[in-house]
Amino acid sequence: SQKIEQNSEALNIQEGKTATLTCNYTNYSPAYLQWYRQDPGRGPVFLLLIRENEKEKRKERLKVTFDTTLKQSLFHITASQPADSATYLCALDSHGGSQGNLIFGKGTKLSVKP
Amino acid sequence: GAVVSQHPSWVICKSGTSVKIECRSLDFQATTMFWYRQFPKQSLMLMATSNEGSKATYEQGVEKDKFLINHASLTLSTLTVTSAHPEDSSFYICSAPHHPSGGTQYFGPGTRLTVL
Numbered sequence: 001s002q003k004i005e006q007n008s009e010a011l012n013i014q015e016g017k018t019a020t021l022t023c024n025y026t027n028y029s030p031a032y033l034q035w036y037r038q039d040p041g042r043g044p045v046f047l048l049l050i051r052e053n054e055k056e057k058r059k060e061r062l063k064v065t066f067d068t069t070l071k072q073s074l075f076h077i078t079a080s081q082p083a084d085s086a087t088y089l090c091a092l093d094s095h096g097g098s099q100g101n102l103i104f105g106k107g108t109k110l111s112v113k114p
Numbered sequence: 115g116a117v118v119s120q121h122p123s124w125v126i127c128k129s130g131t132s133v134k135i136e137c138r139s140l141d142f143q144a145t146t147m148f149w150y151r152q153f154p155k156q157s158l159m160l161m162a163t164s165n166e167g168s169k170a171t172y173e174q175g176v177e178k179d180k181f182l183i184n185h186a187s188l189t190l191s192t193l194t195v196t197s198a199h200p201e202d203s204s205f206y207i208c209s210a211p212h213h214p215s216g217g218t219q220y221f222g223p224g225t226r227l228t229v230l
Contacts, residue, residue: 036221043120043207043221044158089157102148102209102219104157 002028004092006105013080014113021075021108023090030092033066033073038087038107047088048075080112116142116212120222127198128230134194135225137164137208143188144210148219149181152205164191164208198229 004025013019023033032051036044050057050066050073057064063076077084087109091102117140127133137147145166150158162183163171170183182194195202207224 041205041224041226043118043209043224046218046220049218102158102160104159106155106157 002026002092002103004028004090004103004105006088006090006108008108009106010109010111012111012113015081017080019077019080019084019110019112021088021090021110023073023075023105025071025092028071028092029068032093033064034091034093034102035062035064035073035075036089036091036104038089040087044089044104077110080110082112082114085110085112116140116210116214116218116220118208118210118220118222120206120208120225122225123223124226124228126228126230129199130197132194132196133198133227134192135206135208135227137191137193137210137222139189139210139212139220142210142212142214144191144212145188147185147191147208147210149183149191149193150207150209152207152224158207161193164193166191195227198227200229203227203229 007022034049035047038044048064050064052068061078065074087107089104089107091104119138121136147164149161151161152158160173161176164183164185166185172178185191205224205226209219209221211219
């Protein structure tokens with residue numbers, strides 16, 4: 001069955017450092033992968049989408065890579081700030097590119113200490 | 115950016131009662147909306163796809179007679195949890211794809227349901 005895993009349940013880093021979160025998937029060949037931020041008691045907020053033919057994508061302090069050979073995406077936050085503390089979710093479209101219903105990982109809870 | 119709202123944001127009900135949750139796309143039309151459920155420290159799990167003008171599509175293991183979905187208009191979908199039980203207590207979140215931005219999904223703020 002299709003599976004998506006975010007290896008770390010929690011990640012604690014110091015302010016100013018780069019946070020790197022990992023997302024792995026199996027039994028699937030997604031057309032693209034998405035990253036979301038979720039704060040406690042709130043719905044997810046879309047951050048970035050990377051397509052299978054894109055190796056890397058950037059948005060301000062965020063960078064996402066996508067390795068379809070390793071079946072892995074890495075999500076980086078550079079110059080991290082306490083305000084970046086949240087749970088970050090990766091997601092795949094289960095219908096392969098229709099941007100329809102999404103399969104989510106469990107998320108990685110990032111804590112940035114001042 | 116596109117906005118999706120949910121109402122209510124939280125609800126407490128007695129076991130056996132029914133609860134209706136609304137999901138609205140505020141500044142765009144959505145022929146399709148999605149309903150997810152999230153238990154504590156778990157990932158969002160898709161429950162069903164709500165289709166305007168036709169029946170909802172339910173994921174495996176989700177009882178369609180228990181979770182009634184009505185996509186009444188291009189901006190409104192409702193989820194009714196019928197005969198709620200304590201095990202239905204969860205965080206319910208809807209989303210809608212915003213096609214002007216390439217189909218990116220926008221999520222509502224969620225509804226916390228507690229069944230006593």
